[in-house]
Amino acid sequence: CRERRKRAGGDQQGDAMFRLGRAAICLRTFSAKCLNSAGNFSRRSMTTGKKKEILLQVHEEANCGIAEIQFNRPHAKNSLGKVFVDELYETLDILRYNEKVRVVIIKSHVKGVFCAGADLKERAQMTNSQAVHFVQRLRNLMDGVASLPMPTIAAIEGYALGGGLELALACDLRVAGMYTNITICVTGRIRQYSDSI
DSSP states (O other): OHHHHHHHHHHHHHHHHHHHHHHHHHHHHSOHHHHHOGGGEEEEOSSOSSOOSEEEEEEOSTTTTEEEEEEOOGGGTTOBOHHHHHHHHHHHHHHHTOTTOOEEEEEESSTTEEEOOBOHHHHHTSOHHHHHHHHHHHHHHHHHHHTOSSOEEEEEOSEEETHHHHHHHTSSEEEEOTTOEEEEEETTEEEEEOSOO
16 A cells, blocks of 8 residues: 555656656747747637736747737736636636647736736625635636646746735746746735845
8 A cells, every 4th residue: 555655656756747847848949939929829819808817829830839828917917806717717728628739838918017916806895705715716726727738837027926926836837037026925924035036
């Protein structure tokens, strides 16, 4: 029994190392031109109507296989609100079953901020039971990012606060820009790590 557990632990560790290796290879292989050229991506919208809070771009040219999830909620600094979370769930479902996607890059479409964490204005309008349910959905969302079958890379530029940092930590790799500022609340205290990471 102990031997079986040992083997299962080894398999999980091997799988994690394999995913990290694939993510690192993808990161080295795809050039900056490929990542920044919006003309080479096709946009897909999950629902019609108002402006999307989550943008999905899937590369289709010579270096196909890259998908970008871009946070696009500028008025709330990409905070994790209901619509934002719903759209991110939809996006993860689309990517989970797309066998052509080899790597997912999660980044912000808004300058100066990656994700400001939970939307506290929305949270203030919730009842206790609604807040508990929403927090559980956020936990499941992080698990959803972590369980994507392809490697995930968080491209962090600007502020990544609370749940925004957790979202980055759910990815296989994190790449931080020079002006990245990450903060997480721990038992009533605020821990802050800034400058270049």
